[in-house]
Amino acid sequence: MALTLRTLTADDLAEFQRVLDAAFLADTTEEELERWRGIFEPERHHAVFDGDELIGGGGIQTRDMAVPGGGPQPVAAVTSVAVKPGHRRRGVLTRVMKAQLHGMHDEGREALAVLWASEAAIYPRYGYGLAAEYTQLGVPAKAMFRPGVSVGGERVREVARDEAVPVMKAIYDELLPSRTGWLSRAEANWNYQLSDTERDRGGLSAYRYVLHPHGYAVYRVKANWPERGPRYELHVREMAARDDEAYAALYRYLLDVDMVGELKFFTASDDPITHLLDDSRLALRNRFDSLWVRIVDVDRALTLRRYNSDVDAVLEVADGFCPWNSGRWRFTVKNGTATVRRVEDDPDVVLDVHALGAVYLGGTKLTSMARAQRVREVTKGAVNALSHVFSGDRDPHCPEVF
Template identity: 70%
Template sequence: MTLTLRTLAHDELRPFQRLVDSAFLQDSREELLERWRGLFEPERHHAVFDGDEMIGGGGIQTRAITVPGNGPQPVAAVTSVGVKPGHRRRGVLTRVMTAQLHGLHEESREALAVLWSSEAGIYGRYGYGMAAEFTRLSVPRGAAFRAGVVTGDERVREVPVDEAMPVMQALYERARPGRTGWLSRTDAHWAHQFADEEHDRDGLTAYRYVLHSRGYAVYRVKHDWPDRGPRGELHVRELVAETDEAYAALYRYLLDLDHIGEVKFFTASDDPVVHLLEDSRSALRSRCDSLWARVVDVDRALPLRRYPSDVDAVLDVHDAFCPWNEGRWRLTVEGGEASVRRVADEPDVAVDVRALGAAFLGGARLTALARGQQVREFTPGALNRLSHAFLGDREPHCPEVF
């Protein structure tokens, strides 16, 4: 039977939810429907049908992402992409990706798309590059800070969620413009990220909320009480601080809680806690991909961010999936601001569009991507200059899966 694709209607949230649950081999929970409803933009969700059966689909959340040097900018946050078991290898995902990316271009919507990938090998063929990583951090309870670390005299306190949430939202909004990779959040996004029903906890406790006047932390506990005494795991959900002192104070609070053996956190790759500790090796760290980015339109996307150094280079962009990007573009950066125009000049650098996505948030060096054969230099010295221009002041980090 011929497959068809279309956007969804408001009353199709339930079958779409069931589709996504099926694709990820999860049990559907009807009580989660209202939670999904606040995130559902039907006109930005596509589904593929085999006859009357919805067999695949994906959506976009309309959000903003903080980019290097230029604060929040519009982004298409791609979400809920899946194909039902038994319908894979039929081109369903390709049809969804085509509808999303070609639609963004044709409608002059967001020039950048981002997503989390369930498997790292999926989205490169659609032009997404690995733009950010997170660190799995584990620190033993009571780990000492080095001499000279300032935590201040302010009391850190635990409060109920109703008291914590408005303070957290205000702190997050103040911090977000300077944190590359952070996303805007509506009330629905906040409710989704901190959902705390029993089935959200995966065997851990309810969330606990910690406030400082310049920051907050949210955590759960996995209890473990062997014969030699309690060795629970404290799992940090989010830690936000406006000052270095507040950051250290919140970490100190978490590390000193009783009944805990380890503090665990999926955190930014440049989390400074390792530099706060007296014994840096006590912080065990491993890295994994998080945010993947896709440059939808080269000429509209690259000027969205600012650049730390001036550069003038002709890029020969390869983009088979979005052919309007294919060809030569002159990127000129003056005073941090970029302009991009199509040219017929000889290229200084050839670059796969995946590499542009990977480098866009400043977390991946184009020189490293060149060693991975995604970038090739023609003009000596051009790659180093271009790579430096794409760097950011800090590692990009997305603190939420969407």
Template identity: 60%
Template sequence: MGLTIRTLREADYQAFGDMIAAAFLADPSPSDAALERPLYDLDRVHGVFEGAELIGSAGAFVRTMAVPGAAPQPTAAVTSVGVKPGHRRRGVLTSLMRAQLHGLHDDGLEAVAALWASEGAIYGRYGYGLGAQFTDLRLPRGAAFHPGVDVGADRVREAPREEALPLARALYDRVAANRPGYLNRGAAEWEYHLADDESHRDGLSAYRFVLHPRGYAVYRVKNEWDDRGPRHELNVRELTAEDDQAYAALYRYLLDVDLTAELRYFTGSDDPVFHLLRNPRLARRSNRDSPWVRLVDLDRALTGRGYLSDVDVVLDVTDDFCPWNADRWRLTVKEGEAAVRRVTDEPDVTLDISALGAAFLGGTRLTTLARAQFVRERRPGAVRALSHAFLGETAPHCPEVF
């Protein structure tokens, strides 16, 4: 029986949830399906069918993402990508990725797509590059800051969810617009992001909310005891602040919570807490990949962000999956703003579209990718100049999995 592909309809939603659960070797959850339904525009979810059976899907939320040096850009937050067991190695994922990316190009709304990868080897072949990393950070309770740290005199306090969430949402909106990698959130995203039914806790406590006049934190506690007493683990879900003093004050509060032994936080790769510590060796850190980024339309994507320095280079770009990007392009940046046009000039740099996706949020150096042989220099000094222009003032970070 042949395979067909189309966007989903309301009548497909239960089968869609069941199929994704099967793809990730999980059990279907009606409560999760109800919670997630407001997030989806089913017209943006492609499904592959064998007869009447849904065997694969790929969706995309409509979000904006903060980028270096410019206003947040419309971004296809790719999600719910999966193929049902028993139907793999048949080209289903490739057909989904092609339908999705070509559809985004035809619609002309989002010039950039981003996703979290279940496996790190999958999406490079579809033109995605590793755009950001996060740090799995562990700190012992009471870890001292260096003597010059100013946490201010503002009170840090815990508050009930109903009081904390409106304040957190307003503050997040102010911070998210200027931190590359952050996505905008509406009411449905907040409801999903901080869902707190027993099934979401994985053996931890309910969420606790911490407020500062210019910041907030959300955490859970994993209860652990031994013969010496309590050794609870404090798991930070999110810590957001408008300035460095508020950031330090929130960390200080969390590090001093009684009965705990360790703080754990999946944080940005450039989290300054490492440098706040009197003894940096107390921090245990390991990096992991976070969003992968794909330029759907190269010219619109590159003109939608700012740049750290001027540059004028000709890029010879390969893109086997989205051939409209495969060409020679002159990127000219003056005072942080870019112009991009097709040319026939000799190239200064040769690279795949995935390398531009990796560098797009300003955290992956093109010089590093050149050393890894993803980027080839044709004119001496061109890669160094291009790499510097692409850098952001902070490393990108996305505090939510979508």
């Protein structure tokens, strides 16, 4: 039977959720359905049907994301991409990706799409580039800071959720414009991110909330009480602060929680903890991919962010999945602001749209992409110059999986 694709309605959520859970080997529950209902945008979800059977699909959350120097900009946060077991390798995912990206272009919507990839080999073929990484951090409890680190004199305290959340929202919104990779959060997004059912906990405790006058932290604990005494794990869900002293104070508080043996934190790849500690080797770090970026419209996307230095270069871009991006673009930056126009001039660099997405947030160097043979230099020095232009002041980081 021929496969068909259509946009979903609110009535399709339960069936769509069952397909999503089946693909990720999870059980569908009423709690999970309610958790999704608040952030489900049916008009931005596409599904493929084999007759009357929903066999796969994917959706978009309409969000803003902070880009280097440009503050929050509209972004399609791609989510819930799945194909039902038994129906894979039939072109289902390709149809969904095409509907999303071509739809954004045709409607003049977001110039950027972003996602977390369940499997890293899937999305490069649709033009997504690895633009950010995160660090899975482990630090022994009571680890000492180096001499000279200031944590100030402000009190850090644990509070109830109802007291913490309004403060967290205010701090998050204040910091968002300067935190590349952070996404805007409506009330439904906050509720989703801080959902605290047994399934969310994964064997850990309920969330604990910590406030500093200039920051906050959210954590869970995992019980561990061997013969020699308690060695709990403290899992930080999120930590943010207006200034470096407050950030250090929050770290100090969490490291000193009694009964804890180790702190674990899914954090930014340039988190300063190794430079705060007296013994930097105590911080064990594993890095993993986080945000993948897809440039939907080259000319629009490149003008949304700001850049480090002036440049005038012609980029020859290859994009087989979104052919309107293919061709040569004159990329000119003056005083941090870019202009982009289509030209027939000889290129200075040749690259594919995957590489352009990878460097967009400033966390992946264009020089690295050149060494990986995804960028070819035509004009000597062009790659180094452009690499500096695209680099950011801090590594991009997305503190939530969406």
